[in-house]
Amino acid sequence: MELDTARTEAWLRAAAAAVTAREAELTALDTAIGDGDHGSNLRRGFTAVLAGLDAEKAGGTAAADRSPGILLAAAGRTLISTVGGASGPLYGSALRAAGRALPGASAGPDEVAAALGEALGAVRSLGGAQPGDKTMVDAWAPAAATFAEAAGQGLAAASAAAAAAAEQGARATLPLVARKGRASYLGPRSAGHLDPGAVSTALLFAALAEACRER
Amino acid sequence: MKKLINSPETVVADALAGLAAAHPELAVDAAARVVRRARPGAPGKTALVSGGGSGHEPLHVGFVGPGMLDAACPGEVFTSPVPDQVLAAARAVDTGGGVLFVVKNYTGDVMNFALAAELAAEEGIEVATVLVDDDVAVQDSTFTAGRRGTGATLVVEKAAGALAELGAPLAEVAALGRRVNAASRSYAVALTAATVPAVGRPGFELPEDEIEAGVGIHGEPGRRREPLRPARELAAEVVDTVLADHGLAPGDEVIALVNGMGATPLLELYVVFGEVADRLADAEVRIARSLVGNYVTSLDMAGFSLTLTRADAELLRLWDAPVATPALTWC
Structure with a gap:
């Protein structure tokens, strides 16, 4: 199985659905240790991503112009232009970097692994966060690494493993003390709360697993 | 919640419409979410652009006008503006003298203004940035995002705006802004x-x-x-x-x-x-x-x-210089 245009679109649509369905939960997490807008900002961004996908479909864009890389890069640009805050540039740059790494009409598991690595690199270079800083990196890093390790088992298995790793990474942010972003102002008081960005990253990987499930 | 709003989704857009109606001396681009002076600065003047989440009014839109900002980019409530807004503002106000971004030190603001600065540079617009971080409540800046930008933003924008009005080049205005923040x-x-x-x-x-x-x-x-x-x-x-x-x-x-x-x-x-x-x-x-x-x-x-x-003599001179904005006006 390869990541083709249909699965990439399904990934983005599933991510949008998840962000919308879990908006209140993301906002509640962000209210505890941030400024309470993570859910509404991501919903606004992914709603715009959906509108972009729909417009392209309605406009009858040629298949060659809807490769996985082009779809991801376009979604990234939309997130940068609509989300604001830190999560807009971070998710937007991640998807753009992944998109740039996927030039073909479809991509095998190894190529997807490399693209996810590029995405993680973009997040880390823009935000400067290390694993353990209680940020989205704590979900991205194990997810990307697990995907690469499991790539030999195929796209569906690697995606499922990465989603589980992202989920576990997000849960592991609970006891951490934040060292980046707005939660860092809380110092020790940030411990005992999940990082909202790590949780939304887990949603993104769960959406990838859903789009790449064996049917 | 009791608020004078039509809906939470439209509060920023509705407030910008009100700002435009109340202040014909401002040009409010509702689509681009950019507020600038209706009468642009002199050719070659260093332009000042600031912005940040809405909800801190009059900061920043209320400080647009002669002697202070050339443009402001209001984001959603408590959410930084996006790079497109900042780039649109930079394009609109650059008259060849370059643009100074006044940015409050929050992770989101820093990232979005940095992306905008990259895009502006690609278009040949000279950009410098002053980061405002004056809040002493944040003590351990090694393990945090650093000190937050708060009230000093007004002082930086007033002093740097006055210096820009006097014709100082971008590098000089940026240096002054950093000096005011440090003080x-x-x-x-x-x-x-x-x-x-x-x-x-x-x-x-x-x-x-x-x-x-x-x-x-x-x-x-x-x-x-x-x-x-x-x-x-x-x-x-x-x-x-x-x-x-x-x-x-x-x-x-x-x-x-x-x-x-x-x-x-x-x-x-x-x-x-x-x-x-x-x-x-x-x-x-x-x-x-x-x-x-x-x-x-x-x-x-x-x-x-x-x-x-x-304060020193230079800063007091710049503070006393004329300013004509919705929120700060003296002559």
Whole structure:
């Protein structure tokens, strides 16, 4: 199985659905240790991503112009232009970097692994966060690494493993003390709360697993 | 939640429509979310662009006009603007002299302005950035995102705006802005939390008889919770906290800003200012200029912040220079 245009679109649509369905939960997490807008900002961004996908479909864009890389890069640009805050540039740059790494009409598991690595690199270079800083990196890093390790088992298995790793990474942010972003102002008081960005990253990987499930 | 809004989703757009209706001297681009002067600055003038989340009004849109900003980019409530907005603002106000971004030190603002600066540079627009980080409540900046930008933003925008109006080149205006930021310290206390319209509930719970000391302008937690006390004691604590960090010496002069967080009446702000003035007199720090009012707010938070900027002759000259904006006007 390869990541083709249909699965990439399904990934983005599933991510949008998840962000919308879990908006209140993301906002509640962000209210505890941030400024309470993570859910509404991501919903606004992914709603715009959906509108972009729909417009392209309605406009009858040629298949060659809807490769996985082009779809991801376009979604990234939309997130940068609509989300604001830190999560807009971070998710937007991640998807753009992944998109740039996927030039073909479809991509095998190894190529997807490399693209996810590029995405993680973009997040880390823009935000400067290390694993353990209680940020989205704590979900991205194990997810990307697990995907690469499991790539030999195929796209569906690697995606499922990465989603589980992202989920576990997000849960592991609970006891951490934040060292980046707005939660860092809380110092020790940030411990005992999940990082909202790590949780939304887990949603993104769960959406990838859903789009790449064996049917 | 009781608010004078049509809907949480449209609050920023509706406020911009009102700003446009009230201030014909401003050009409000509702689609691009850019507020600029209707009459552009002189050709070659260094242009000043700032921006940040909405909810801190009059910062930044109320500071657009001769002697201060050339354009401002309001984001969603408490959310930084996106790079497209900042780029559109830079394009609109650059007349060849380059653009200075005045950015408050928050992770999102820093990232979005940095992306915009890259895009502007690709288009041949010269950009420099002043990062404002004056909030002494954040102590351990090695393990945090660093000190937050608060009240000093107004002082930076006023002084840098005045220098730009005098024809100073971008590098000089940027250097002045950084110098003003380095000479400024702020500290705030909250009596109540702000309610973000889209959230509908206060950002934190504070009992009737407690304050949050060191609060941030988005309701970020401060250093600690404390009992509410008379204004004299609160003002003394705030002055002492700022002085302890500032390193001001007896005989130094300051610009003193007592800023309301949005829901505190001017009557109370003047009570506070009187106490601040007494405490500064005890420390033999002279108030050269003062400003009292709601300038860097946090929606409907009650409380105040104190900003002290060490003053010298050049800074006072720039502070006194004419300014004509919706929120700050003198000649």
